[in-house]
């Protein structure tokens with residue numbers, strides 16, 4: 575039986591692995607190498623919320639929203655009501671001149687209103703996204719829009735482009751702490767090219783779903799595991815999954831653990 579206090583992830587197999595889904599109001603991490611399926615998983619999580627009438631926000635740090643929209647089109651999900659915040663760092667971020675921080679007045683755009691054409695140069699504003707300014711903006715947005723689900727895609731981009739002001743680990747931890755205190759259910763994607771790497775974000779995340787990519791003679795195989803889940807039992811097995819036209823589909827036959 576699925577406990578009433580759990581939030582469905584949008585992926586049936588993952589709900590089973592998490593013994594019902596996420597405990598709401600906490601921050602979670604989805605980690606994995608490039609192309610593993612982190613953004614797709616995060617979008618399925620938001621789509622589940624939208625279907626239940628929840629208010630959902632996608633913070634885009636890796637690609638312009640129009641590109642995200644095009645990439646997600648194949649899945650035919652209705653994402654019209656999704657709020658998308660364009661927090662891509664400006665190309666001019668490396669200039670030493672003073673830059674405007676991302677404004678706390680910045681408004682997310684509804685997915686339905688985002689054009690699919692490639693963004694042209696006049697659309698680039700002089701926008702500096704620092705962790706601090708993003709946190710301030712989120713604070714404003716959470717009060718104003720009462721989001722139930724928030725995705726930050728990705729914390730790795732935030733780390734690479736936006737952390738000039740403080741020490742990396744301290745900044746990440748304060749951001750995670752803020753998310754935990756804000757009581758929104760959040761999913762942060764993190765690039766993890768090396769399984770042995772310890773993520774600063776993992777400390778404060780209440781759970782970590784890890785995607786793995788392995789190559790054999792037939793091609794690339796994908797696997798998923800739950801690395802940690804505070805305050806809950808969970809499935810320890812590693813499962814194979816496919817990315818299909820319906821998104822991530824987990825094959826619930828347990829596999830031998832993948833090497834780490």
Ligand SMILES: Nc1ncnc2c1ncn2[C@@H]1O[C@H](COP(=O)(O)OP(=O)(O)OP(=O)(O)O)[C@@H](O)[C@H]1O
Nearest residue numbers: 607608609610611612613614615648765817818819
């Ligand atoms: N419509 C589709 N059908 C099947 N597979 C797809 C489809 N769209 C994307 N994929 C697969 O999913 C991968 C991308 O998934 P996703 O963008 O979620 O990865 P990611 O982990 O977020 O990667 P990155 O770290 O680069 O952001 C592609 O490389 C491709 O293999």
Ligand SMILES: [Mg+2]
Nearest residue numbers: 612613636727
């Ligand atoms: Mg991605």
